Amino acid sequence: MPPPTAPEDVYRHGLRLLLDKDIPAWVDLWDPDGVFEFPFAPDGWPARLEGKAAVADYMRGYPDHIDLHDFPHVEIHRTTVPETVVVEMRGVGRLVDSGTSFDMTYIAVVTVQNGLFTHYRDYWNPLVLLQEPASDFTGRNPR
Template identity: 75%
Template sequence: MTTSTPPDDLFRHGLRLLLDKDIAGWVGLWDDAGVLEFPFAPEGWPRRLEGKAAVLDYMRDYPDHIDLHAFPDLTIHRTDDPATVVVEMRGVGRLVKSGDPFDMTYIAVVTVADGRFTHYRDYWNPLSLPQDGTADFAGSSR
């Protein structure tokens, strides 16, 4: 990805990296000072991560918790700000620990500068989590 990569292309590339379980590659798309926020995170889960190192620390073990298979419903809306997109998507796969299906809908507001994610607000649905304790990690949540 080059510095002129539009936010929608960068986002799609990031999804491919997540499906490939290439967390280091996905985090490599982040600006060093990028911010990842989870406005709907439940009590005890992080609401804001500041910096690429914090994002890497948070996402490092993602494939050990969620085995993503596809993003079957993806719509990317461009905004009046050419650096920002609003994304509607659904991620499906399975929870590694329990083997149960994983099916999560998301809305994300993503801002890009110089071909890197600078701000990513992830509005995942905590009500979709299993209530039996089998979800150690959900969406981009813990």
């Protein structure tokens, strides 16, 4: 079966990879020049990652910090730009270091070309994680 190329299919496939904790496969969904933005990033956290290598570095330690269990709500909206979707979703799991439950809502604006993420703007709520001891997904304390 060929890999998905429609933006909504690529996005759903990426969610499955995150739940499977297959970060290398998720990173492989990125265009070499893709841009990952976090408009609400707190001070000391990256607001913009440029290129697949930067995304890979950022996500390397993700499963060591966040144990995702499910995305119980995912709603994907098509836009007037065929390559771009807007996603409303909720992710649940636990924060590994503390064992605390993790429940976060997201809005993402995602552009996919040729089956790869080229631009991903993630409007996540940093207040959820700031209530916990701070460390980004690389395991470094960003403060």
